Amino acid sequence: MDYTVNFYSTEDASIIRTANMHLVNGQEVILLAPNIDGYKFKEWIINGVSYSNASKATIYLIYSNVVQGTMIASYPYTSPGYISVYYDVDPNCIAEGSMITLADGTQKAVEELTGNEMLLVWNFKTGTLDVAPILFIDSDPVAMYSVINLYFSDGTQVKVISEHGFWDYNLNKYVYLDKDAAQYIGHWFNKLSTDEYGNSVSEKVQLVNVVIQDEYTTAWSPVTYGHYCYYVNGMLSMPGGIEGMFNIFEVDAETMKYDEAQMQADIAQYGLFTYEEFAELFPISEEVFEAFNGQYLKVAMGKGLIDAEGLQTLIERYAEFLSAIG
Numbered sequence: 001m002d003y004t005v006n007f008y009s010t011e012d013a014s015i016i017r018t019a020n021m022h023l024v025n026g027q028e029v030i031l032l033a034p035n036i037d038g039y040k041f042k043e044w045i046i047n048g049v050s051y052s053n054a055s056k057a058t059i060y061l062i063y064s065n066v067v068q069g070t071m072i073a074s075y076p077y078t079s080p081g082y083i084s085v086y087y088d089v090d091p092n093c094i095a096e097g098s099m100i101t102l103a104d105g106t107q108k109a110v111e112e113l114t115g116n117e118m119l120l121v122w123n124f125k126t127g128t129l130d131v132a133p134i135l136f137i138d139s140d141p142v143a144m145y146s147v148i149n150l151y152f153s154d155g156t157q158v159k160v161i162s163e164h165g166f167w168d169y170n171l172n173k174y175v176y177l178d179k180d181a182a183q184y185i186g187h188w189f190n191k192l193s194t195d196e197y198g199n200s201v202s203e204k205v206q207l208v209n210v211v212i213q214d215e216y217t218t219a220w221s222p223v224t225y226g227h228y229c230y231y232v233n234g235m236l237s238m239p240g241g242i243e244g245m246f247n248i249f250e251v252d253a254e255t256m257k258y259d260e261a262q263m264q265a266d267i268a269q270y271g272l273f274t275y276e277e278f279a280e281l282f283p284i285s286e287e288v289f290e291a292f293n294g295q296y297l298k299v300a301m302g303k304g305l306i307d308a309e310g311l312q313t314l315i316e317r318y319a320e321f322l323s324a325i326g
Contacts, residue, residue: 010042092240093140093219094232095147095159100222101192101231103131105200110220110232113137120192120200121227122167122236124249127257129200132224135291136321138239140219147217148181151209156191158233161219165229165238165246166190167256169204173247174238182210190236190256202236202256225291242314244306248296270302281308282315288322 007017017036043050099107103118115134123130148160158164163178167190177184188204195201221239224230228246229238238246249266250259272295275286288294300306315322 007036092162092164093138093160093221094164094237095145095161095215096218096220098159098220098232099234101234110137110222111139111218113220113222119222119224119230121224121229121231122190122256123227124251124256124258127252127255130227132227135223135225135325136318138221138223138318138321142216142218144214144216145219146179147213147215148177148179149211149213150177150181150207151211152189152191152235153206153208154191156205156233156235158235158237159215159217160240161217163240164232165240167236167238169253172251172253176238176240176243177207177210178240179212181207185210192231192234192236205235226293241317244300244310245292245297245314248300248303248305266299266303270299272296273298282311284315284322285325288325291325 008014009016094110096109096111098110100110100113101107101120103120105120108117113134115137118131118133121130121132122128145161148163150158150160150166152158160177160181163176165174165176167173168175168184169188169190171187175184175187185207188206191203191205193201193203221241222230223239223242228242229236231237250262251257252259273289275289275294278284278289278294278297279286284294297306297311301308301311
């Protein structure tokens with residue numbers, strides 16, 4: 001008989017894949033956890049017992065049916081039970097060994113950051129380099145990840161897991177480079193360099209190749225106060241997984257500064273959140289509101305860059321970090 005097996009996301013319990021299986025009563029079946037783009041396998045739950053370290057589950061089918069998308073089977077019991085397969089959302093990070101530029105221009109491997117450092121950032125309000133503290137560093141343990149290796153024209157390489165944002169001169173905004181990054185080959189991106197006088201300057205480097213391969217590594221994602229961005233292997237970058245929190249205002253392509261006239265027009269059209277107004281919708285501290293430029297999120301929502309559900313998802317995802325701010 002043909003049955004449907006659903007695979008679920010741990011983030012919101014949504015079905016992320018449906019598979020059809022042909023099962024026969026009394027037949028031993030080995031179920032394999034499939035690879036799903038954007039997700040990493042977490043666990044099988046069989047008769048209420050978690051098998052988090054198993055990439056496959058063997059069951060002996062006594063009888064079966066489909067109840068709320070979950071296959072009824074036995075493992076290894078003689079009475080029917082439930083099998084569910086859960087996946088975590090893939091981390092949106094950079095890999096171990098990526099070098100982060102500190103406020104003084106030196107670099108430190110991302111896995112060596114303590115969280116107390118000041119990082120070099122780009123300030124779109126002033127159109128200049130600036131420094132900012134680290135809000136938090138998200139991380140995931142050593143595992144096999146699908147790593148997106150980005151190669152640039154000056155020899156720079158960046159290892160991305162799932163997605164990571166980079167400033168694209170061709171589009172005059174941050175773009176997420178992910179499993180489809182090859183579509184951006186030929187685009188020019190922002191790279192921090194040093195001029196003949198020892199000053200830090202921006203230059204353009206071209207994305208020339210993308211190679212995706214499985215690697216054992218760890219995943220890391222710093223976020224900076226008020227800016228989010230930082231420089232990884234010299235490339236101006238934006239953490240993954242926060243789409244809608246940036247690219248809110250138009251940027252002058254020559255100065256890499258917000259277009260002030262257009263910014264004021266956007267604010268006049270959509271307004272700004274006060275903390276009190278925002279907190280009625282999303283109960284966060286005022287410190288978190290300030291750290292994430294909460295006032296501008298009314299413009300982002302007005303433009304359709306993010307909605308209330310998307311904001312709530314981000315708040316829940318990073319709740320453990322946000323609770324430590326302030």
